Amino acid sequence: AQKVTQAQTEISVVEKEDVTLDCVYETRDTTYYLFWYKQPPSGELVFLIRRNSFDEQNEISGRYSWNFQKSTSSFNFTITASQVVDSAVYFCALSEGNRDDKIIFGKGTRLHILP
Amino acid sequence: KAGVTQTPRYLIKTRGQQVTLSCSPISGHRSVSWYQQTPGQGLQFLFEYFSETQRNKGNFPGRFSGRQFSNSRSEMNVSTLELGDSALYLCASRDFSYEQYFGPGTRLTVT
Numbered sequence: 008a009q010k011v012t013q014a015q016t017e018i019s020v021v022e023k024e025d026v027t028l029d030c031v032y033e034t035r036d037t038t039y040y041l042f043w044y045k046q047p048p049s050g051e052l053v054f055l056i057r058r059n060s061f062d063e064q065n066e067i068s069g070r071y072s073w074n075f076q077k078s079t080s081s082f083n084f085t086i087t088a089s090q091v092v093d094s095a096v097y098f099c100a101l102s103e104g105n106r107d108d109k110i111i112f113g114k115g116t117r118l119h120i121l122p
Numbered sequence: 123k124a125g126v127t128q129t130p131r132y133l134i135k136t137r138g139q140q141v142t143l144s145c146s147p148i149s150g151h152r153s154v155s156w157y158q159q160t161p162g163q164g165l166q167f168l169f170e171y172f173s174e175t176q177r178n179k180g181n182f183p184g185r186f187s188g189r190q191f192s193n194s195r196s197e198m199n200v201s202t203l204e205l206g207d208s209a210l211y212l213c214a215s216r217d218f219s220y221e222q223y224f225g226p227g228t229r230l231t232v233t
């Protein structure tokens with residue numbers, strides 16, 4: 008069965024610090040997709056990234072970077088030089104095969120960036 | 123392009139009643155998915171519709187149902203409401219790409 012674990016329920020860091028959000032997943036499929044979403048206080052989920060299981064290359068987008076390691080079934084998300092606007096709940100998620108329509112979410116990590 | 127809209131945004135119902143929530147996808151998007159978000163269970167997939175057909179369903183009782191209209195608008199219905207149905211219900215739409223666009227959600231409170 009597929010499962011996504013975000014062990015960090017809540018994290019607080021001071022602005023400008025780097026912070027890493029952990030994500031560990033379980034799946035029996037060899038083809039799967041991993042996602043990160045951001046949920047600000049307004050409630051709408053915002054798509055951040057999608058990574059397929061065959062592409063282990065790390066990705067950087069501005070202050071955001073993602074580290075995908077199949078050997079440890081992890082897909083961690085790092086925010087560099089955090090800002091107060093980064094405060095939100097972040098969800099890691101998984102879909103199997105070509106079923107992007109059914110996404111299994113982790114419980115989320117609430118990130119507080121303190122000024 | 124307008125985003126995904128959900129109505130109503132807030133709703134209070136009494137146990138035993140039924141409720142219908144509406145979702146209007148982004149223009150041109152034919153796939154609509156529904157999710158339930160609660161503090162205890164997190165975000166859980168309810169079902170997904172594409173071209174008026176349910177393509178996938180999560181592990182929810184039959185009290186939860188949905189449908190999609192020819193204009194891709196979707197509704198979900200919950201009958202015989204229970205206190206545990208109190209949640210934020212999120213709708214997401216997408217075209218043929220993988221990126222799902224989420225609406226602001228409908229917050230349902232069952233008393």
